[in-house]
Amino acid sequence: MEKHQILPKFIEKNLEKLGYTSLRATSPAPNTYCVELSPPRKVFIKCLSTTEESTKEVNFEADLYFANETIFYSQLLPHFHKLETTFHATINVPFSSVPVCLYSDSSCLILEDLFSDGYTPADINTPLNYTTTRVVLQQLARFHAYSIALHHYKPEIYQEITSKLKCIHNTTKIIFREGVNDALKLTKSSLPKNSIYIEKLSLFVFSVFQDYPPIDGVSENVVIHGDLWPNNILLKDNTDAKFVDFQGCRILSWVVDLISVILISLDKNTRDEYYSDLFECYRCAMCLKLEELNLNQKIIENTFNETNFSDKIKKDAKYALIPALAGLPLYLKPNQTLDLDIQPGVDPVLNYFRNLRAQKSMKCKNKMLEVIMHMVDYGYLDV
Template sequence: MAEVTPPWLDVKMLELWLRKPVQQCVKKDAFNKGDNHMGDLHRILVKTKDEDISLIVKCRTEEGPTAEIQNESNMFRKEQELYKTTLPKMDQLLRNALSSEFQSLAPKCYYSCKCFLVLEDLSVMGYKMDDRQKGLDLEKCLSLIQTLARFHASSIKLHELEPKSMQEFSKHVFSETNSEKKWNNWFKAMMKLFIDELESWPEEQWSYYLKKIRKLEPNLLRRVEETIRTYDSDFNVLIHGDLWVNNILYRGDTCRLVDFQFVKFTSFAIDLHLFLTSSVKMEVRLQHTDNLIQEYHRTLCKTMTALRCERKLPTLQELYEEYHRKAMYGVFGVICAAPLMVSGPSCGFDFREALTTGKMPGAYGDYSRQIIKWGLPLLDQMGVFEN
């Protein structure tokens, strides 16, 4: 039986999307195992009379546990809606408000449908993904924090102008009834790995945290879901939801965001907790966490003012209080997210296999252990283990 050519390799379809004659197109896969957990990515090179164009095609996973989760939680539809409608509006609001300071938030989307997205390939413009095992330095962290604050601020303004614009993003995949069992199995597997790891540490101080983690174990998913739930709050923004190194592309002192399947309208603090636990060099965590939160506050307020948002600007103290209230997402980051995000490609970790079998080779290396030793005492100070 002849292999069916996917529509994103069809010359006529490409001509329709690019609005120019296409002479040739070639598929070229160039992504490492572990670089993208919830989709299939392809790079296609398109030759026209005047130029060669490189595109990224992101396809919905068609089989396996991640496909089931995508279908049950409408993850891909949310990302499609974001690229097709929401992001262009947010970009336009920022372009009008910031003028010469404007920088696009994400790659341009040429086409979107229920099965795939066709995006501009930012790599040809010099954008690169950093090494997830090393973490980001202070300069790159500040660049991301500023971009994130503008992303959040523009969503506030869009919600004020169009209150229904955030309805599509009201639920998170963890709280979707149909997929909750799969996530619960994964949470349990990660918690068991975490407890086994902590039990192997000889230092007496970690037995203190081990008792608290065991107490949390039966309720971790419920506590995380409660943390990320949307409440009536002045801190609600459209969060990226999966903010880690592989979803941030850098060129010099600028960056853009990719991969929006976990977007949700909820507290800004969710993005900050996941980013700080998964993607930052240890010296930055130890010395500059407060600087990053303060820069987020400064850029958020500056951008909200430029956008003429009606919402009251948060004080720095109010922002810190909200960050502490959402500290359970930091626990999720330390236990479930960061160990997988910083695992090396050589360890053979595959998120899709992990959802099915619970096997997560290489989940704990030196870097993830450093994150645990930094994160548990800090989160304990925030009182997250007391409930």
């Protein structure tokens, strides 16, 4: 049985503001709580710190990333719901891509407890099947569609809110650069010297960080999730999906989220067999939701006709490769405890990722090579 936790006082105060008192709390991970409330309700609480003290010294710029998530829930999500209210007469599928947020401030998020409602994280070791992937991509398209609609109807509000989202911070930039270079070393040590995969990846590594992240402001860019690996996709009976952990949300091409799901969450056989169909599933769900939100048909057609859709994927897919290669050593980390080599004066998280890369499993290496080959085979790394 999980040990009962005493909630920090500032969380109890926030619950009181909502008219609740806590009955029982467990802590599945640091600074997170599953709480049973009175009146009866179950919630999932995330906090930046378990005290009311300043969080300026939090490692890995955690305060900046937590700010992204609170901005998403407290400022952006309410406008998505306002759009839904405005166009309720034409909306057939209600917005349900993310958990319900009961409370959000700079130190605390109180969300509905999806786990108690039967949702479980997708498993990195069990690739999504075709049917479940369609469910995930339909939800992803609907999520992205609300960004496009808000940008169209309320451009000033959209700009004001999204300008607050932090993009890529210093530690993350280093992790991304080192992760991509580590993948290049792996490719060179695993494939023949004259391999097209080595050639294409080398050119990619040389050029991509000259404009990464790409300049914001393109009209079809959206608020992306930014970290769609399986643990951040919650599934229920393979018929519904929700996305959690929005610390990495930012303005970027919707292609990044789409390719991330297909690269990381599917095995090669499923991806190759249903590749075009899965893209079409996302495109159709996007067009349908934009129609429900009463966007001009010409706007929808100009952005998401089959030709422009395919061109956008080919242009922007490369940006999904960077977080994928950097993240795979974490997603597929060895089951055994890491033998940590602590480097004095080095950011603890940066040090952790360096140890992950140094001790990555064979499964991780194979997945990294598979992802690189896919990107090259489809022409996504043509510079």
